[in-house]
Structure formats: structure tokens, C-alpha cells
Amino acid sequence: MDITTLVVVGLVIAVALIFDFTNGFHDTANAMATSIATGALKPKTAVIAAGTLNLIGAFLSTEVANTISGGLINESEVYIGPEFIFAGVMGAIIWNLLTWLVGLPSSSSHALFGGLVGAVIVGAGVEGVNFMGVLTKILIPALVSVLVAGLASCLAIKVITFITKKMNPENVDSGFRHGQTVTACLVALSHGTNDAQKTMGIITLTLIAVGVQPSGSDPQLWVIAACGFAIALGTYMGGWRVIRTLGKGLTEISTPQGFAAEASSAATILVSSHLGFALSTTQVCSGSIIGVGLGKKGAPVNWGVAGKMVIAWLVTFPAAALVGAAACALAKMGLPGTIAVAVIGAIVAFIIFRLSRRNPVNAMNVNDQAEVKLNPDDEAPKTKPTQAQAA
Amino acid sequence: MITSEVISFFTVLIVAVGVASIIAFLYAMGLRLWYQGATVDASGSPHILTRVGSVLCFTACVFIVLFALWLMIPIFH
Numbered sequence: 103m104d105i106t107t108l109v110v111v112g113l114v115i116a117v118a119l120i121f122d123f124t125n126g127f128h129d130t131a132n133a134m135a136t137s138i139a140t141g142a143l144k145p146k147t148a149v150i151a152a153g154t155l156n157l158i159g160a161f162l163s164t165e166v167a168n169t170i171s172g173g174l175i176n177e178s179e180v181y182i183g184p185e186f187i188f189a190g191v192m193g194a195i196i197w198n199l200l201t202w203l204v205g206l207p208s209s210s211s212h213a214l215f216g217g218l219v220g221a222v223i224v225g226a227g228v229e230g231v232n233f234m235g236v237l238t239k240i241l242i243p244a245l246v247s248v249l250v251a252g253l254a255s256c257l258a259i260k261v262i263t264f265i266t267k268k269m270n271p272e273n274v275d276s277g278f279r280h281g282q283t284v285t286a287c288l289v290a291l292s293h294g295t296n297d298a299q300k301t302m303g304i305i306t307l308t309l310i311a312v313g314v315q316p317s318g319s320d321p322q323l324w325v326i327a328a329c330g331f332a333i334a335l336g337t338y339m340g341g342w343r344v345i346r347t348l349g350k351g352l353t354e355i356s357t358p359q360g361f362a363a364e365a366s367s368a369a370t371i372l373v374s375s376h377l378g379f380a381l382s383t384t385q386v387c388s389g390s391i392i393g394v395g396l397g398k399k400g401a402p403v404n405w406g407v408a409g410k411m412v413i414a415w416l417v418t419f420p421a422a423a424l425v426g427a428a429a430c431a432l433a434k435m436g437l438p439g440t441i442a443v444a445v446i447g448a449i450v451a452f453i454i455f456r457l458s459r460r461n462p463v464n465a466m467n468v469n470d471q472a473e474v475k476l477n478p479d480d481e482a483p484k485t486k487p488t489q490a491q492a493a
Numbered sequence: 494m495i496t497s498e499v500i501s502f503f504t505v506l507i508v509a510v511g512v513a514s515i516i517a518f519l520y521a522m523g524l525r526l527w528y529q530g531a532t533v534d535a536s537g538s539p540h541i542l543t544r545v546g547s548v549l550c551f552t553a554c555v556f557i558v559l560f561a562l563w564l565m566i567p568i569f570h
Contacts, residue, residue: 162566238498246502254510258517265521269528277524288561295565366513372564373509379501
């Protein structure tokens with residue numbers, strides 16, 4: 103292997119693991135936001151549980167996909183070099199960081215596939231992209247996931263409310279708290295058995311492409327371990343900004359609602375992945391929370407936040423594709439271009455991190471506000487003192 | 494192709510809504526029967542039948558969780 107290929111493969115492995123990290127911390131909210139919001143789990147306990155289950159999940163399921171892009175790119179017809187993969191993954195990382203900054207839950211898989219498709223369009227041409235696949239695997243599922251998960255959780259909370267209406271509220275609260283913990287852990291484990299495999303697939307297929315590993319072989323142990331630890335560490339760090347939006351921003355959640363949302367999410371994710379209509383975990387979990395808001399009186403849904411979220415879902419794929427395309431245009435110029443993409447990516451990531459420090463959200467203050475603002479001054483509406491107070 | 498996607502969508506919709514409602518029913522019923530069983534009747538004995546019903550509901554929930562784990566972990570199937 104020549105030095106250029108070696109450097110590019112090294113960069114692909116590095117960005118794939120960084121992507122896995124952002125995937126973890128972006129998606130902690132899916133499993134744990136409602137448990138943190140209702141107090142069923144302490145914030146730190148929740149992220150430790152989610153991180154551990156993601157790590158276990160990564161080792162339990164190492165059946166990586168045969169394609170990097172989940173069938174969205176005609177990989178047999180066009181050449182996908184490591185530099186294209188590098189550019190595509192970079193696009194996904196930048197989009198994940200941007201949505202985390204504004205606290206919007208968006209699908210990491212859609213960001214990854216979007217970045218790769220954008221890079222392939224620039225690198226290999228439009229004929230490399232399966233646009234029918236983009237419609238049926240990305241755009242339509244983004245819209246129907248809210249419908250399926252929302253309807254499931256809306257009916258679930260109605261059933262629970264009907265059965266428990268004559269019970270002592272304290273018994274209801276403590277009973278569903280235990281149930282919510284179990285359902286949240288199921289969602290976290292399911293995430294670990296799915297999402298780390300995408301990165302394992304990228305690294306394995308890259309190693310196969312450069313001839314380091316025989317074609318058709320399984321991921322090596324160090325790849326499984328590295329991906330498992332990257333996603334677990336990301337999950338443990340907790341994307342507190344996204345947790346705040348999902349736990350507090352969409353609707354006020356009680357423990358029965360949290361249970362209904364998590365149980366519906368787990369059921370929808372498993373049913374959809376086993377009946378051939380794969381839905382994004384992020385979109386399913388967000389849809390379930392909207393559903394429990396609709397299904398219970400006195401818990402109105404904040405449609406402003408929900409609307410922004412759905413727009414983010416629809417924009418995720420094309421936005422990541424744009425970043426991936428721009429990165430690929432640079433990376434195509436050879437090793438200096440690829441290194442330039444890495445440097446620019448690092449600078450953008452640093453700027454996003456600095457912006458997030460203006461108004462940090464963490465385990466201590468995650469439940470204090472309902473929305474994520476960039477400036478602390480925007481957080482609480484300032485009220486003028488009344489005349490009586492002034493006097 | 495589109496027809497098969499529509500059929501898969503409605504299958505997922507119906508099964509997911511059904512499963513979520515069944516889990517919600519079983520767990521809520523389990524809780525309700527458990528706390529009903531905690532009270533004593535006129536003769537001073539606890540309501541055994543409601544307690545048994547509650548345990549059956551929770552057992553069904555445990556089986557659903559085990560089935561979910563079986564679905565999630567490829568080594569089992």
C-alpha cells in the first residue's frame with residue numbers, strides 16, 4: 103500500500119470513529135430523554151446505562167451490511183474510493199454537530215447516507231445514486247415514522263389512562279417509573295445492535311477495498327471494539343442539548359407517558375426492522391413523544407418545536423449531501439485536498455463546540471428549560487417588575 | 494414496488510400499534526390489579542385472585558421483553 107492510500111485509509115478510520123462518537127451522543131436522547139425528564143433515572147445514571155448497553159449491543163450484533171450506503175449508491179457500477187467515503191462521513195459529522203448545537207434530534211443514519219451520496223455525486227456522477235432508494239428509504243420513512251410511532255404511543259397512553267384513572271397517582275407514578283426504565287434500556291440496546299454496525303461496515307469495506315482484508319470477511323475484533331467503545335463513549339457523554347428538546351421541549355411528560363412513549367418506540371423499531379419497512383430510531387422516538395402529548399389531556403404538544411424537528415429530518419439528507427459534496431470536491435484533488443478537508447472539518451467542529459459553550463446544557467441543568475438557545479440571554483423571558491414590586 | 498412498500502407500511506402500522514397497545518394494557522392492568530390486591534376484603538383476607546391476575550399480566554410483559562431481546566440479538570436466530 104502506498105503512503106497516500108495509507109494516509110487516506112487512516113483518515114477514513116479516524117472520521118468513521120468520530121462519526122460513531124457523534125452518533126452515540128446525538129442518539130442518547132432517543133432512549134433516555136423521557137426517563138431523564140420524568141426523573142425515572144438520574145441524568146448520569148441514564149447515560150451510563152445507555153452507554154453500557156450500546157457497548158454490549160455492539161458486540162452482540164456484528165452482522166454488518168454488505169453495502170456502505172444501504173443500497174442508496176450503485177456500488178457495483180461506480181468506483182467509491184476511500185477519499186469519497188472520507189468526504190461523505192465528514193459531511194455527516196458536521197451535520198450531526200450542527201443539529202446537536204441547536205438541540206434538534208436528527209437521524210445519524212440519514213446524515214451518513216446523505217454525506218456519502220453527496221460525495222459520490224461529485225466524485226462519480228449522478229448515475230451512481232439510486233434516487234428511488236432515496237425516496238423510499240429516506241424521505242417517505244421520515245414522514246411516516248411520526249405517524250406510526252405517534253399513533254402507537256397515542257393509543258398506548260389512552261389505554262393506560264383508562265385503566266389507571268381510579269388508581270392512587272403515587273402508585274401509578276412509581277409503577278410506571280420501573281416500567282419506563284426497562285423500556286428505555288430496550289431502546290438503548292437496540293441502538294447498540296444497529297448503529298455501531300454502520301461504522302464497522304464502513305471500516306471493514308474500506309479495508310477490503312484496499313486489499314488489507316479478504317472480500318466478504320467479517321469485521322476484525324479491533325474494529326468491533328473500537329466502534330463499540332466510540333459509540334458507548336459518545337452515548338455516555340450525553341447529547342444533553344438533544345435530550346432537553348426531546349424530554350422537555352415537545353411536551354410535558356409524566357411517567358405513564360414516558361412508559362407509553364418508550365414502549366411504543368421499542369415496539370415500532372423492532373416491528374419495522376423485522377417486517378421490511380425500516381424506520382429511523384430518532385424519528386420513531388420523537389414521533390412517540392408527540393403521540394403521548396396528543397393522547398393525554400393537559401399535555402399540549404409544542405408544535406413550533408415539532409415543526410422545526412420535522413423540517414430538520416427532511417433537510418438532514420440533502421444538507422449532509424451538500425457538505426459531503428463540497429468535501430469530496432476538495433478531496434478529489436489528492437492527498438493535500440483530503441488533508442485540507444480534515445483541517446477544515448476540525449476547525450468547523452471547534453467553532454460549533456465554542457458556540458455551544460455560550461449556553462452549555464449538561465446533566466445539572468438539562469431539565470431546567472424546555473428549549474435550547476444559543477445565547478443564555480434568550481433563555482428566560484425577562485419580566486419587568488410590576489409597580490407594586492418596584493415600590 | 495410501490496404497492497409492496499404500501500403493504501409493508503400498513504403491516505408495520507397495524508402491528509406496531511397493536512403491540513404497543515397490548516404492552517400498555519398488560520402493564521397498566523398488572524399495576525391496577527396489584528394495588529387492588531393489596532386491600533383486604535370483609536373477611537380480612539387479601540384478594541388472591543387479583544394478585545394472581547397481576548402476576549400473570551407482569552409475566553406476559555416479561556415474555557414480551559424476552560421476545561424483544563430474542564429479535565434484537567442475531568445469535569439467537
